[in-house]
Amino acid sequence: MDIKRIKQFIVKELEVHNNECSDSETGTPVRFYLRHRNLSIRKIFQEASSFRKALSMDERVSEICNSQSIGAAIENMTLEAAAQGLGSLWICNSFFAQKELSDWAGGELYAVLAVGYADEAPEARLRKRTEDVIEWRV
DSSP states (O other): OOHHHHHHHHHHOTTOSEEEEEOTTTOOEEEEEEOSTTOEEEEEETTOOOTTSOOOHHHHHHHHHHHHHHHHHHHHHHHHHHHTTOEEEEEOOGGGGHHHHHHHHTSEEEEEEEEEOOSOOOOOOOOOOHHHHOOOOO
16 A cells, blocks of 8 residues: 555545546556545455455455555554544445445445544543563564
């Protein structure tokens, strides 16, 4: 994924409604929908397979790799949003309306990310020390 391009869309082009670019590694067309007031970024791999389609082993591996790339891109977008002073929410339960959302977006919907200014600022939660949760084996 071309993370620099994604950051540009978030930070510099919030008023654009429909932008297209290509995944830098595969050349797969990627479409972003942005809305400024209630900012929502929807990322679509236009050539993605339907969730109901039977896939060959090669197609399945490709889909898994695409899904991991999308997850990494979404994570990077949430981190960049936080760095810009914005809140974000990766909406994972959009599959109840998969057909309707995909029809609206013009492609298979993989992820929905809401980004905006938070109404509240909760205190940071206590976290365990890294040493308490990670064991390094050499």
